[in-house]
Amino acid sequence: MRFSYRWLKEYLPVKKTIPEILDGFTISGMEVESAVDLGALSGRIVIGQIEKITPHPQAENLANCLVNAGGERPLNIVCGARNMKEGDKVPVALEGAQLSNGITIKHTRIRGEVSEGMLCAGDELGFNNDHSGIFILPEEFPIGEPLDMLIDISITPNRGDCLSVTGLARDLSAYFNKRFSQPAVRILETMDHIENHLKVTVQNREACPRYGARYIRGVRIGPSPGWLAYRLESAGLRPLNNVIDATNYVMLEYGHPIHAFDIDRISNHHIIIRNARKGENLEMLDGTVLTLTEEDLLIADPREPIALAGVMGGKNSGITPSAINVALECAYFDPLTIRKTRRRLGKQTEASYRFERNVDIEAIPRVLDRVATLIQQISGGEIVQGILDVKNFKSAKKFISLSIKNTNKCLGTNLGPREIADLLVPLNLEISNSDTENLLFCAPSFRNDLVREIDLIEEAARMYGYGKIKPTLPYLPSKPTTQTKIVMVEKQIRDILQSLSYDESITYSFTSSDLTQALGLPLEESVKLTNPISSDQDIMRASLLPGFIQSVAHNLNRGMLNLRLYEIGKTFKRKKDDIQEEIRLIAGICGEKSSSWKQKGEPVDFYDIKGLGEALSEKIGFAGLLIEPLSGGNYYHPRRSARFIKGEVEICRFGELHPLIADCLELKRRLYIMEMNVSQIAPLARKTIAYQSIPKYPSITRDLALVLDDSVSALEVEELIRESAGAELESLVLFDLYKGDPVPRRKKSLAYSLVFRAPDRTLTDEEANETMQKIFDQLKERFNATLR
Amino acid sequence: MLDIIVKNLEELLPALKADLKDVHTTRDLEEIRVAYLGKKGKLTTIMKSFGSLDPEERPKAGKMVNDAKDKALEMLIRKEQDINEKEILLQIDNEAIDLTLPGTATPPGRRHPITQVLGEIEEIFVSMGFDVEEGPDIEDDYHNFEALNTPPFHPARDLHDTFYVEGGLLLRTQTSPVQIRVMERKKPPLAIIAPGKVYRVDMDVSHSPMFTQVEGLMVDEKISFGDLKGVVEVFIHQLFDKEAAIRFRPHYFPFTEPSAEVDLQCVFCRGSGCRVCKQTGWLEIMGCGMVHPAVFENVGYDTNKYTGFAFGMGVERITMLKYGINDIRLFYENDLRFLKQF
Numbered sequence A: 001m002r003f004s005y006r007w008l009k010e011y012l013p014v015k016k017t018i019p020e021i022l023d024g025f026t027i028s029g030m031e032v033e034s035a036v037d038l039g040a041l042s043g044r045i046v047i048g049q050i051e052k053i054t055p056h057p058q059a060e061n062l063a064n065c066l067v068n069a070g071g072e073r074p075l076n077i078v079c080g081a082r083n084m085k086e087g088d089k090v091p092v093a094l095e096g097a098q099l100s101n102g103i104t105i106k107h108t109r110i111r112g113e114v115s116e117g118m119l120c121a122g123d124e125l126g127f128n129n130d131h132s133g134i135f136i137l138p139e140e141f142p143i144g145e146p147l148d149m150l151i152d153i154s155i156t157p158n159r160g161d162c163l164s165v166t167g168l169a170r171d172l173s174a175y176f177n178k179r180f181s182q183p184a185v186r187i188l189e190t191m192d193h194i195e196n197h198l199k200v201t202v203q204n205r206e207a208c209p210r211y212g213a214r215y216i217r218g219v220r221i222g223p224s225p226g227w228l229a230y231r232l233e234s235a236g237l238r239p240l241n242n243v244i245d246a247t248n249y250v251m252l253e254y255g256h257p258i259h260a261f262d263i264d265r266i267s268n269h270h271i272i273i274r275n276a277r278k279g280e281n282l283e284m285l286d287g288t289v290l291t292l293t294e295e296d297l298l299i300a301d302p303r304e305p306i307a308l309a310g311v312m313g314g315k316n317s318g319i320t321p322s323a324i325n326v327a328l329e330c331a332y333f334d335p336l337t338i339r340k341t342r343r344r345l346g347k348q349t350e351a352s353y354r355f356e357r358n359v360d361i362e363a364i365p366r367v368l369d370r371v372a373t374l375i376q377q378i379s380g381g382e383i384v385q386g387i388l389d390v391k392n393f394k395s396a397k398k399f400i401s402l403s404i405k406n407t408n409k410c411l412g413t414n415l416g417p418r419e420i421a422d423l424l425v426p427l428n429l430e431i432s433n434s435d436t437e438n439l440l441f442c443a444p445s446f447r448n449d450l451v452r453e454i455d456l457i458e459e460a461a462r463m464y465g466y467g468k469i470k471p472t473l474p475y476l477p478s479k480p481t482t483q484t485k486i487v488m489v490e491k492q493i494r495d496i497l498q499s500l501s502y503d504e505s506i507t508y509s510f511t512s513s514d515l516t517q518a519l520g521l522p523l524e525e526s527v528k529l530t531n532p533i534s535s536d537q538d539i540m541r542a543s544l545l546p547g548f549i550q551s552v553a554h555n556l557n558r559g560m561l562n563l564r565l566y567e568i569g570k571t572f573k574r575k576k577d578d579i580q581e582e583i584r585l586i587a588g589i590c591g592e593k594s595s596s597w598k599q600k601g602e603p604v605d606f607y608d609i610k611g612l613g614e615a616l617s618e619k620i621g622f623a624g625l626l627i628e629p630l631s632g633g634n635y636y637h638p639r640r641s642a643r644f645i646k647g648e649v650e651i652c653r654f655g656e657l658h659p660l661i662a663d664c665l666e667l668k669r670r671l672y673i674m675e676m677n678v679s680q681i682a683p684l685a686r687k688t689i690a691y692q693s694i695p696k697y698p699s700i701t702r703d704l705a706l707v708l709d710d711s712v713s714a715l716e717v718e719e720l721i722r723e724s725a726g727a728e729l730e731s732l733v734l735f736d737l738y739k740g741d742p743v744p745r746r747k748k749s750l751a752y753s754l755v756f757r758a759p760d761r762t763l764t765d766e767e768a769n770e771t772m773q774k775i776f777d778q779l780k781e782r783f784n785a786t787l788r
Numbered sequence B: 001m002l003d004i005i006v007k008n009l010e011e012l013l014p015a016l017k018a019d020l021k022d023v024h025t026t027r028d029l030e031e032i033r034v035a036y037l038g039k040k041g042k043l044t045t046i047m048k049s050f051g052s053l054d055p056e057e058r059p060k061a062g063k064m065v066n067d068a069k070d071k072a073l074e075m076l077i078r079k080e081q082d083i084n085e086k087e088i089l090l091q092i093d094n095e096a097i098d099l100t101l102p103g104t105a106t107p108p109g110r111r112h113p114i115t116q117v118l119g120e121i122e123e124i125f126v127s128m129g130f131d132v133e134e135g136p137d138i139e140d141d142y143h144n145f146e147a148l149n150t151p152p153f154h155p156a157r158d159l160h161d162t163f164y165v166e167g168g169l170l171l172r173t174q175t176s177p178v179q180i181r182v183m184e185r186k187k188p189p190l191a192i193i194a195p196g197k198v199y200r201v202d203m204d205v206s207h208s209p210m211f212t213q214v215e216g217l218m219v220d221e222k223i224s225f226g227d228l229k230g231v232v233e234v235f236i237h238q239l240f241d242k243e244a245a246i247r248f249r250p251h252y253f254p255f256t257e258p259s260a261e262v263d264l265q266c267v268f269c270r271g272s273g274c275r276v277c278k279q280t281g282w283l284e285i286m287g288c289g290m291v292h293p294a295v296f297e298n299v300g301y302d303t304n305k306y307t308g309f310a311f312g313m314g315v316e317r318i319t320m321l322k323y324g325i326n327d328i329r330l331f332y333e334n335d336l337r338f339l340k341q342f
Ligand SMILES: [Zn+2]
Pocket: B266, B267, B268, B269, B270, B271, B272, B273, B274, B275, B276, B277, B278, B279, B281, B282
C-alpha cells in the first residue's frame, strides 16, 4: 500500500518526525517496502509557484521561469517543458536535491542563462510515470514547503484493516500510545427517501451478509480537484472522473471498496445480488468479457448482470460523462467467494484484494456517508435521504479473554495487568472486565484477525516492542544426536569425493522429459508436474543423469574440459499410489588427470571411474565385491561399463557414457560416470575394522611378467595366482600392462609384484621359488602363459 | 728407551695436526688415519717398540700411548665432521631451484556453497542440542498448508505459488511440513531442524523455482519468545559475526503467533545504507515465531501445557549475503568457475 506522507500526516494525531514514523511502522510490523523522498526528508524539493515565464533569449525551445520557492527572492529556472503557466504550483528541486532517477541538482547556466534548480516532471520525482511535462501540483499546496514523501508499506495478509491511510494511521497511533478515532462525517440529505428510488434484493445471503446503498442525484461529471487527483496518484491510481475518483479515494481512505452505478442505466432501479448462471457473460469496465459460473456472485438488475461482486463493475452500468444520478454500493462480500472468482478469472483489483482480506462490516454506513458527502462536495448534486441497508448478519460484540500468566509465559516477560491494558487499549480494544489474572477485551469490528487469546498476546508483544523482550536460552537436555545411516553414508561419500578432487554440483529436482527419453531412461514411473515453469522442467527427475549431463555440457562448452563432478540428491518415482523418494549419487570424470609442469596429465579412462567405484564402495563398508559387465545398461558404453555387486545387490555401476549419446549431446570429451543408489545400499553398509598385528617376520618380493592371450582377463589371472599361491601370498599387485613389440600380436604382457610372508617364521628363497614355479605352471597350463 | 717413546709420542700429535691441515676430502682423511692409526701406522709402530721396555715402564708407556690414541682419534673425528659439513654446504650451494615454480599437490574438490553453508548451519544447531530431521519433497496439501493453519483459499497461499504433480500432490513450498510430520510422530520435548529443498513457481535473479530452506522447531513446557530470541541470536552471531546487531520485527505467518522477521545489520555497509540493503541498513535473514496453538491442536499437543517456537530461513539468501553473490541462478548452473571459489 503506497500513499503520500502529507495525506497520512493529516490523520496522525501525534507529531512525529519522518524517521520516527518510518521506524514506527517497521517496528510495529508494518514493513516499509520503500520510501521515496520528494523533499519531505531532505528539504531539497519544495513547492514553488511560477511567477513569470519569459522566452529564453538563446533557445527557442527553452523558457526562463521566475519561481517563488519560499525564499527571499524568486529563483530563475530554465525549463524545456511547455505545459505550465504563470501561477501554477510546481515541484522545485533545489541545489543538492537528489532525484529518484539518480540525478543531483546543481546551479548551472543553460545556454547562457542562470538556472537555480529544476522544475520536475512526475517521473523525475518518482511520483508517477508521467514525462509529458512539469508536474502541476494542487493549487492548495503551500509555497516553500517541502513537497512530500511516498511511503510504500507491505501489509501482511492478516491485516486487511491496514489497507487504507486511516487504517495505517490508526495502527501507528496505537504504537505511539495514542488512540485514534475515525473523523466524524456530517451529511446533508434531502427530505425525499432513497426507498422511493432504489430497490435492493439480496438472494445469496451467505455470500453477501450486508449490502448498503446510497443515492445521489444531479451530479455533474468532470475532472477531480487537484488535491484529490494528487492523492489518488500517490497511491498509484489513475484519476478518471470525479465520481469514480471519489469512490476510489474513500476506498484508500477507509479501506472499504465502493462502487458507483449510473442508476439510469439500471433497469427498474432494482439491484439484485445473486449467483451467476452457468455461461452467463459480462462485459467489464476494462472491456474484457467474462464467462461466469454458478460460483460467481453478481450484482444484476432484473434484466442482466451489471457488476462482478467485489471485483469490478460492468460496462453497461458504469459512470460515463453523461451520468446524472448515481447509486453508491458499499457491501460486505464473503472473502472466500470473492477469492475463488478472482483466482479463477485471474482478475485482481484493488476491490477484490480488500474484500479477500476482510473489510469492516460495521463501517458500511459511515463509509457511504463519507463518499456521498465527498461526491456532493466535488460533483455537486443532492444526497437522497437514507441508506438501503440489507443486513443478513447479527451484530455481536467479540469478547476475548486474556490471561496475564499465559501472556508472560508465551513472551518470557513479566508484565502486569495494568501494563498489558495500557498496551492494548490504544488499539481500540475495550476492557469490559478485569481482575488480577485475566483481562476481558472487546475487539473492534475492523480487527477480523483478533479471534483468540494468542492474537491479543501478539498485539501486546507488538505494542511492547519485540526489541524489549530479553533473549534467554532454553534448557536442552543433552543426548546423543540421532543420525540415520543414509545421512552418515552421504557424508562419508562427500568426504571421499572431496578428497579425490571431485567438485559438488546441485541441479534442479525437475528435469526435461524429452532429455530423459533421449537418454534412454524410462518415463512410465516418472512424476509429472501439472504446472511446470517450462517444458524442459516438466517432470521430477527419476535419475540424476539428465541434470548432471547438462552441468557437464555447460562446463565443456565453456572450455572447462577437465572435470570431476558429482551430485548427491533426491530422485522421484511413482510406485502404484505412492511416490518413492530416494537419495542417489552420480559422479563423472572427463578430460585429463590433473597435470602439472612436472607431469603431463593423461586422458582419463574407464579405470579412473572404476577406481572411484572401488574406493567409495570400500570406504563406506562393502568388501568382497564382484564385478560384472552391465548388460543393456542403456546409456552406458556396452563394452566399457560394469557394476559391483554384493550378493544380489548392486552397489554401484560405472562406465563410459554411450558414444551415441555423447555424440547426440555434442559432448566435447568422453565422459565416464558412476551411479549409486545411496538410499538402497546405505542400510547394508558394514564397516568393520579388525586389527591385524604387524608382521614379525620379513617378507619376500618376487615379480612375475607374463605373456598371455589378449582374451584372458586380468581377473582370471589374478584368481588363479591367488589359488595356486596359497596363504603365504600376502599381496598381489599388477604393476604393468604392455602390448606391442616384442610381445606378439593379440597377446599382452601382465607384470605382477607378489609379496610372500609367513606369520610364524622367515620364508626361505627356496620356498618362494617353489611357489613361484607352482604359480607359473598353473598359468601355463590354464592360459598357455609364457614368461617375458 | 722410554725417553724415545715419550719423544715420539710428543711429536706424534703436532705432526698429525699439521698433516690434517691440508686434508679436505674424506679420502685424504682416510689416508691420514691409516698413516697414523693403521696396522703399519705411526702409533702402531710406537706400540711395537714396547717390547724393548722394562716391564715396570710398560704401564706408564701404555697409558701414554692410549692417551695419544684417544686424542688422535678425537682430532680425526672432528676433522671428519668438519669435512662432512663442508661437503654438505658445498652440495647445498649447488642445489638452488626456482622457488617460484607452482606447487604440485592435487587440490581437494569443493563442496557446493549451499552444502557448505547448510553444513555450518546444521553444526551450530546440533551443537545447541537440535536433531536433524527430514521429510518428503513431494507433499500433500494437508501437511504443507492445512495443518500449518493455512486452509484452502487463505490469502497467505498467494505468497506460495505452488507446483502440483499429477495425482493432486504438490512440491512443498516450505520445509515447515516437516514440523507437522515430526510432531505427529513424537511427543515433546522436541528440538529439531529440518533442512531441505523447497519449490515455488518463480524465477528471476533473486528467485529460483527450487531453493533450500532450514526449518527449526522447539517445543517444551516453558518455551517463550525470549527463548526464541536467544536461540536465533546465538545462531546468527555464530554464522555471521559476533558483533552484528540483530533486530526482531513483527510479521505474519499463519502457523506462528507472535511472528517475527529477523534482520541482521547490513554486512556490506555496517548499517549506513547501501544498494544490497536497499538503503535500510538491515538485511532480512529469517522468519520465526511462537508455534500457533491451532498447529498444536492439529497434531494433538496440549496447548495449555506446551509452547514452542519455529523458525525458517533460505540457505541461498544467507549464502548470497555471506559471499556477496548477486544472482541466485548461479547456484544451479554448476559452472566450475563459480564452484571452485568456495
Ligand atoms: Zn547495506
